[in-house]
Amino acid sequence: MGAAIVTISTSKAAGEGEDESGAQLAALAERIGVEIAGRELIADDRGAIEACLRRWVATEGCALVLTSGGTGLAPSDVTPEATRAVIERDAPGIAEAMRAASRAHTRHWMLSRGVAGVAGTTLIVNFPGSPRSIAQAGEAIAEALPHALELLTGGVSAH
Template sequence: MGERIRGVPVHDHGHGDAGAGRRAGIVIASTRAATGVYTDQTGPVIADWLAEHGFEVVPPAVVPDGPSVGAAIRALLAMEPAVIITSGGTGLSPDDTTPEQTLPLLDREVPGVVEAIRRVGSHKAPTSVLTRGHAGTAGKTFIVNLPGSPAGVMDGLAVLDPILGHICGQLEGGHGH
């Protein structure tokens, strides 16, 4: 195992520069953070992790739960990033609608990614199985919904660590398997 970025292990699987020359966007779905009730803790973790992996990171968009999430994802898609990572809005509260905002934007789903994130989290917190979310592609952009908790984000990034470079390469037309 290599170094750690904000507590998230960074493994060197030949993908340490997964983002070299690639842009990434972040959407934080949190009404409380968007209105200043508290400071978002997950955006900086995701941004640091992406930067460590060589991505040019667009500053995180912190938006209220609901339609603002879909609007923020669409705005990022117009910039044609390689990756968009969302955090928050994946639970069962009435305003947790990040999955519903994300799904219509996807061309293809990649359910194994979210399944792996839930599986990793369930070993630490049984409630992680309640996390809803999607992973998939919109054109050449990979989108994944991560939970809103810092621990859930770290679990998600640990799952993405060895595969994100491969995903980006395939979306760019690489045929490596």
């Protein structure tokens, strides 16, 4: 079972600075026992994001796609819209848990529009772009992710 890490940042895609967010997401995937199937760094472009997500959903063995960036209110923040175009079923509790965890650390927690959902047997989760926010959100959902992946891939029966 593998995970794709997708960093969505126009500046990072243009070579400005290190991809700390992608590294943070990769560490989360490894922590929950999922090997990294690949990492991508793409600009804030809805079509490019949708195409990237669809490629990973179609990749055999990719059970998890973790994205960072593009979840705020700026006009270029289109990750949630691109994700909604790909997912077939919402998993709202995941995004809600991430926002709830952020509430203890920032007054701007409610500005995050990240979503989570399922396409086929792949779980897609949008994280904020900040490495610190990724760590906080990841801590909130890390325990539930392995069980979610087991349910999606048939490792355990539904309740």
